[in-house]
Amino acid sequence: MRLDEGEQITKTPPHSHSRERFVATHLEQISDESKTALTLSESHSSPRDDYFAIVARATNDAVRDWNVKSGALSWPQGFDSLLGYDGSSTECDIGFWQKNVHPGDCARIAPSIRDALVGTSAHWSGEYRFRRADGTYINVLERSLILRAADGTPERLIGSLMDVTARKQLQDQLCRSQKMEAFGQLAGGVAHDFNNFLTTILGYGDLLLHERQIKGTLADHVTEIRAAAARASALTQQLLAFSRRQPLEPVIVEVNSIITNLERSLLRLIGENISVVCHLHHEKEGAHIKADPSQITQIILNLAVNARDAMPTGGQLTLETAIVDLTKETESPFQCGDFVPGEYVLINISDTGIGMNDEAKVHLFEPFFTTKADRERSGLGLATCYGIVHQSGGHLRVESEQGKGTTVQIYLPRVPAPPPPSYKRPTGKKPRGGTET
Ligand SMILES: Nc1ncnc2c1ncn2[C@@H]1O[C@H](COP(=O)(O)OP(=O)(O)OP(=O)(O)O)[C@@H](O)[C@H]1O
Ligand SMILES: [Mg+2]
Structure with a gap:
């Protein structure tokens, strides 16, 4: 539907079913028009151009139009640009939407929409994860309009899906x-x-x-x-x-020396059925950090014990050190703590163990969180690592996949190497008036 010559958008009744239908019908146009690129000059050229279609497109949202009676579903906008699906896809019923809502959100979203439809509400909104064509999920905020017949029966639900992944x-x-x-x-x-x-x-x-x-x-x-x-x-x-209240005694140390010093205790700790591989950096000037060496050693041992526990039938523990340049990062690549761009020394500890489930990933740094039945376990290992690393100006990152293994990354700010110890050449002269004893 196009507005007739000279018809003003403001003529639309502001709060009525007809206004809602007016918006819905204009949204329908978008699917046809989206095939034709709309240039800015075009949009300026005619004030009668479809204002609503332009506004909808300006949002960059995806728009879904669900015919509640027949189950037909169309995507007037964003099916390809936001969700990455092929525009010629034959998926055109509500089953497609249901299939792609994250299983963890379905149980919450489906009844909420059902309640809105059976009630008298003209709107529904909710946040959920939706699968894109490439298999990844984005967080969307859907705000929708419910069009009803005169007797209140829901006929259509037209929703705009805004990508709120970054905000979330x-x-x-x-x-x-x-x-x-x-x-x-x-x-x-x-x-x-x-x-x-x-x-x-x-x-x-x-x-x-x-x-x-x-x-x-x-x-x-x-x-x-x-x-x-x-x-x-x-x-x-x-x-x-x-809680970062432990007194630390920071000194400047080279990271490889920490790893080589604890090699023995590490081997004793992890047992025979786990092999240990070390990839240490080859940086000529070294990779120095300012930290309490005994505390850093403690962290690595804690992480090695966790790795051992995750590999009850054996596997491989890999220790790596490297220098990572995060000077140009404007946003923090870490989940917690204040991030200062700069060079970081990375200690990577990976295992080929059982990995973690989603619940463990969310809580793992919390004190007393443990999945181990052992009474001796306090669930303080990672919490301690978290405190020490943050107190030393660093960050921790964990990547884990169930059945594949876990990698814990410790990032500590790189500091310049300390000046070499001063060395005085012997002069050969005897100290004046001195006596040898
Ligand atoms: N490498 C790993 N692989 C799999 N799960 C891990 C790994 N490291 C930690 N976890 C999970 O995180 C939880 C918390 O670890 P944390 O080290 O804080 O406590 P803990 O090992 O259970 O007990 P404690 O360290 O006090 O002896 C563990 O119980 C486990 O579920
Ligand atoms: Mg532990």
Whole structure:
């Protein structure tokens, strides 16, 4: 439908069924017109050009038109440009849309649309993931109009699907950062106070053990109390590390030296059925970081233990070091923490183990999150790594696929190599007035 000569768009009744039909009919035109490129000059040339069609196209949204009665579905806009499907596709019923909504969102979206249709509402909106032709999912915000017959029966649902993937990612990133920050504050506060109590228990435990009257079973009981308090104290240290309140002793170290130094402990830790492969960088000037070497060692060992646990029947553990230039990155490539562009030293730890499911991927850095039944496990390994790496100005990234394995990447800011130790050439002169001893 085109507006007749001289007809004003403003003539359309503003709040009525006829206005909604007017919009819907104009959206239909887009599918025909989208085949013809509309130049800016064309759009300027005639004020009678289809205003709504142009506005719809300006949004870059996909538009779906579902005939609720017959089940027919057409895509007046964005089927190819946003969703990547071939315009000549024969998929033209609602089954196509249903098939491509993410299975995790279907159970929420389908009843919500059904409720809107059986009610009296003229609109429905919702956010869900939709599969593009290349198999990837985008997050869409659909805002739709429900056209009804005079008796209220729904006839058509016309929705515009806006790609909100980037916004959703940013939102998730912010939420995760805030959640980790809140966890850190809580854990740090509790750990700090708790540690004071434990120091008292440990101190008095020691005093009791040194009392002469405390012998035999009584002494054993006090030793048990002391040991439990010591374990609790180790736990609070991990919590303090997570909340970035642990005192670090940073020095400038070369990353390869850290890996080579812990080779032995690593081999002892992971057992015989796992092979270890190291790919260390060959940078001439070295790759230096400013960090507490004992803490970085602790992180790598934690990650190696996780890798071992993920490969109960054997596999391969790969350690890599490299320099990554993130100087030109304007947006943070990491999920949490403040990102400063620059050069980073990367330590990659990968295994060929069982990998993680989606739930584990979401929670893995949270303190006390563990999927291991073992009572000894506190679920603090990765939380500690998170705290130490962030306290050292770095970032962690995890990629994992179930059945294939996991890669944990530690990014630490690269720092210049320290100046070589000063070396004084012996002068050969005897110090004046000195005596040899
Ligand atoms: N390499 C890995 N492969 C598969 N899953 C992993 C891997 N690393 C961590 N995970 C998952 O993340 C969870 C949390 O790991 P984290 O190291 O924090 O705790 P944990 O290993 O369970 O216990 P703890 O480290 O305190 O002994 C694990 O329980 C596991 O589900
Ligand atoms: Mg662990």
